[in-house]
Amino acid sequence: MTTATPLDIAAIREQFPILSREVHGRPLVYLDNAATTQKPQSVIDALAGYYSTMNANIHRGLHTLAEEATTAYEDVRKQVAAFIGAPSHREIVFTRNTTESLNLLAYTLGARLRPGDEIVLTAAEHHSNLVPWQLVTQRTGAVLRFVELNDDQQIDVDTARAAINANTRIVSIVHMSNVLGSIAPVAEIAEMARSVGATMIVDAAQSAPHIPVDVNDLGADYVAFSAHKMLGPTGVGVLWGRRELLADLDPFLGGGEMISVVTREESSWAALPHKFEAGTPNIADVIAFGAALSFLNEVGMDKVAAHDAELTHYAVERLSRLEGLDIYGPADPADRSAVIAFNYRDIHSHDIATILDRSGIAVRAGHHCAQPLMRTLGVPATARASFYLYNERSEVDALVDGLLEAGERFGFERGA
Amino acid sequence: MAGNREAQNPVDLDDLYRDVILDHYRSPRNRGARDDASVSAEGFNPSCGDEIQLSVAIINGELSGLGFGGSGCSISQSSASMMTEAMTGRSIESAREMSQHIQQMLTDDEFDLDSVDLGDLEALSGVARFPVRIKCGLLAWKVLDQALANATGESVTDDSDIPTRVTSG
Ligand SMILES: Cc1ncc(COP(=O)(O)O)c(C=O)c1O
Numbered sequence: 001m002t003t004a005t006p007l008d009i010a011a012i013r014e015q016f017p018i019l020s021r022e023v024h025g026r027p028l029v030y031l032d033n034a035a036t037t038q039k040p041q042s043v044i045d046a047l048a049g050y051y052s053t054m055n056a057n058i059h060r061g062l063h064t065l066a067e068e069a070t071t072a073y074e075d076v077r078k079q080v081a082a083f084i085g086a087p088s089h090r091e092i093v094f095t096r097n098t099t100e101s102l103n104l105l106a107y108t109l110g111a112r113l114r115p116g117d118e119i120v121l122t123a124a125e126h127h128s129n130l131v132p133w134q135l136v137t138q139r140t141g142a143v144l145r146f147v148e149l150n151d152d153q154q155i156d157v158d159t160a161r162a163a164i165n166a167n168t169r170i171v172s173i174v175h176m177s178n179v180l181g182s183i184a185p186v187a188e189i190a191e192m193a194r195s196v197g198a199t200m201i202v203d204a205a206q207s208a209p210h211i212p213v214d215v216n217d218l219g220a221d222y223v224a225f226s227a228h229k230m231l232g233p234t235g236v237g238v239l240w241g242r243r244e245l246l247a248d249l250d251p252f253l254g255g256g257e258m259i260s261v262v263t264r265e266e267s268s269w270a271a272l273p274h275k276f277e278a279g280t281p282n283i284a285d286v287i288a289f290g291a292a293l294s295f296l297n298e299v300g301m302d303k304v305a306a307h308d309a310e311l312t313h314y315a316v317e318r319l320s321r322l323e324g325l326d327i328y329g330p331a332d333p334a335d336r337s338a339v340i341a342f343n344y345r346d347i348h349s350h351d352i353a354t355i356l357d358r359s360g361i362a363v364r365a366g367h368h369c370a371q372p373l374m375r376t377l378g379v380p381a382t383a384r385a386s387f388y389l390y391n392e393r394s395e396v397d398a399l400v401d402g403l404l405e406a407g408e409r410f411g412f413e414r415g416a
Numbered sequence: 417m418a419g420n421r422e423a424q425n426p427v428d429l430d431d432l433y434r435d436v437i438l439d440h441y442r443s444p445r446n447r448g449a450r451d452d453a454s455v456s457a458e459g460f461n462p463s464c465g466d467e468i469q470l471s472v473a474i475i476n477g478e479l480s481g482l483g484f485g486g487s488g489c490s491i492s493q494s495s496a497s498m499m500t501e502a503m504t505g506r507s508i509e510s511a512r513e514m515s516q517h518i519q520q521m522l523t524d525d526e527f528d529l530d531s532v533d534l535g536d537l538e539a540l541s542g543v544a545r546f547p548v549r550i551k552c553g554l555l556a557w558k559v560l561d562q563a564l565a566n567a568t569g570e571s572v573t574d575d576s577d578i579p580t581r582v583t584s585g
Contacts, residue, residue: 024427348489350464351433354549358429366464380465380487409433410490411442 005310006303009392015040015295016390026360029395034178034206034339034386035364036228039292043231046291050284058283059257059274073283076290077273083293084223085214086240093239093246093276094286098205099128101224101239102172104252104276105201106132109170111250115141117169120198122147122155122184123376124177127369129203133172147173147189149376152330155184157192164192172201175218176210179368179377179384180329181312181336183207190219199245205229209388210308210338212301221245232292233285239276246272253278304389308338311387315340315396322403324412328377341368341382344403347410349383355406361399431542432549433490440494445501450483457563458486459580461551466492470500470559474567479503479511484556491549495540496556502537508564515557515564522550551578 013019016038021028030038050072056065058073074089081089095101110133113119119133123146137144147163150156155173164171171193176183186202193200202220207213209230215223222245227236241249251258251269255278260268269275296304316333319325324345330336344352349365356363364384367374374380385399404414449456453471460467466488473481482500486493499518503511518537521527522544529541543553555578562580565572574580 350466350489350549350552351491354432354546355429371465374465409429410438 005307005392007299007307007389009390012299013390013392015042017041017044019390023360023362024358029359029361029398031385031387031391031395031399032362032364033209033388033391034229034368034384036234037209037231037388038390039231039233040295042291042295043233043288047233047284047288050287055284057280069283069287072287072290073281076286076293079290079293080238080240083297084208084240085216087216088243090272091240091243091246093241093273094281095224095237095239095276096235096282097228097237098203098224098226099132099237101237102129102201102203103132104239105172105222105224106136107252108249109199110136110140110142113140113142113169116167117142118145118165118167119143120145120147120160120163120168120171120173120193122173123149124155124180124182124370124373125174126178126203126205127371128205129172129174130372133170142169149180152332152335153180153328153377154182154330154335155189157185157188160185160189160192164189164196164198166196168193168196168198170199170201172203174203174205175207175213176204176337176339177329177370177373178206178339178386179341179370179373179382181339181341182330183211183335183337187217187219190221194219206339211305215240227285227289227292230292231295232289235282235285236289243272246276249276251275251278255279257281299389305337307389308387309334311391311393311396312336312338312340314393315385315387315399318396318400319403322400324407325403328379328382338388339384339386341384343379343382345407345410345412347406349381351410352383352403352406355409356399356402359398359402359405361395361402363399427545432546434539434542436498436536436539437490437494440497441490444484444493444497446481446483446497446504447485448483449485450481452481453483455563455566457559457566457580459555459559459562459578460486461488461492461555461578463577464488464552466552466555468492468496468556468559470496470556470563472560472563472567474508477508479506479508488555489549489552491543491552492555495543495553496559498537498540499556499560502535503560508567511560512564515560518557519554522553551576554578 054068056069058070077092078089080092145163147160190200200220201222204223204225208225222241228234258278313333326343328341353365366381450471452473454474456471458469468486471483484496517532558578561572
């Protein structure tokens with residue numbers, strides 16, 4: 001079978017040491033990329049390299065190591081800005097993860113809300129873009145409103161219009177769903193938010209790894225994502241915000257690094273972005289994240305997106321031929337990227353995951369940190385396969401075989 | 417480490433999915449709440465969403481019937497189904513004891529399978545070899561402990577991460 005992927009998968013796979021390991025005596029088939037991705041050797045080397053050659057605290061030392069570490073750390077900030085088309089590296093704040101970026105926004109923006117103000121989310125939010133806003137409503141009396149899914153299980157302009165009105169102060173939506181794989185029309189929704197004077201926030205945790213994300217095209221005010229879902233290490237998140245908006249926000253955490261002048265009574269804040277980076281940051285992992293971005297740039301995000309789309313298309317096609325297999329999300333594979341949530345026969349997704357694991361295949365099972373979405377879909381849980389640039393068609397074939405085996409174990413004939 | 421142990425003694429899916437377990441999953445026994453329940457309890461695994469509701473009829477200190485509801489994976493649901501069968505007719509004391517044995521079997525490497533007569537419940541022993549599934553097997557038994565504690569007016573201390581709740585039947 002010819003593959004339409006634009007990538008040299010064999011060459012890419014060689015750079016990920018973990019992909020040559022075995023699990024239960026079978027080659028690892030890693031299809032849990034929406035949870036976290038694997039890391040190339042260059043990222044692992046950058047991490048070890050930092051500790052072996054330049055470890056020092058940044059922004060405060062006057063010695064050579066401190067200077068080198070500070071430069072390396074700040075260079076990654078510039079890399080991130082370029083990666084998402086941000087006009088200035090001062091608009092890039094490093095956090096721990098998407099969750100912390102969203103909490104920063106909920107805490108600081110939330111403090112300005114009054115009873116009756118409305119925060120618009122979608123039916124597909126990850127808990128990290130839901131729970132922080134629930135906390136805000138408890139503190140302020142603001143209320144949550146939800147953009148519902150349309151009949152094709154997508155967020156569209158019409159369902160968004162139904163939720164956004166003159167009381168809307170904040171619109172915070174998931175760009176690419178970690179369950180449905182669908183991509184929301186963010187630019188149009190941002191336009192609606194602007195027209196009512198609301199702040200527009202985008203959870204790009206799944207989109208930034210899989211499709212080119214340009215903050216200018218999105219028209220958003222803030223964008224959040226995590227390094228670990230895009231070949232980078234754990235412990236690094238990004239918050240991008242428009243400079244004038246970030247400048248106007250109060251700090252989130254107080255402490256060292258984020259101040260300018262401190263007296264016993266009060267303090268003034270450091271310039272952007274340091275105002276939002278209290279304490280010693282995750283220097284080593286930020287530096288290693290730089291290597292991940294270089295890797296993605298070398299491959300090219302357009303090609304990553306094309307590869308993920310092609311493989312997803314192939315997987316949807318093969319999976320939907322299995323009798324008793326339900327796929328959630330948009331019907332047309334062209335409307336989704338890299339993520340396929342499904343249920344098979346009446347076999348619980350945990351049993352599916354255990355059985356696949358015995359064949360070396362890693363998938364996720366459960367509610368995917370999106371319990372309200374599970375309720376909307378009317379299922380307690382699903383299995384989920386998610387792809388990245390190193391996955392190939394033979395791994396989708398392995399998944400299909402594994403599912404047939406699970407079916408047999410639960411007493412179904414090996415059809416299809 | 418886990419790899420070494422596995423190399424010496426390979427773990428097979430057949431250890432987990434014994435015929436008895438699959439049979440109880442496909443044809444659960446005692447499904448549904450009991451009208452004559454003296455106590456009931458429920459519990460769930462927040463990490464995976466498995467849930468069990470249990471109702472127990474107790475007459476003169478004896479479990480005269482158990483019924484269960486809920487949803488979840490084959491291990492959680494068949495463990496509950498097998499439990500309702502195996503506990504019927506036991507005294508509160510003996511049911512408690514068996515619950516302790518099963519929980520030890522699932523969590524304690526040193527547990528000696530020959531030390532107690534477990535009957536069909538022995539089929540659950542394979543679950544212990546699948547660490548991420550142990551909490552699925554435990555759920556029904558944690559809920560039983562809660563229900564029985566309610567019957568005797570005691571409280572159970574549980575340091576597992578399974579939240580359980582008791583209600584009077
Ligand atoms: C859509 C979406 N938003 C937010 C998150 C949270 O990311 P993190 O756990 O890195 O904060 C995830 C990842 O699980 C996600 O898929």
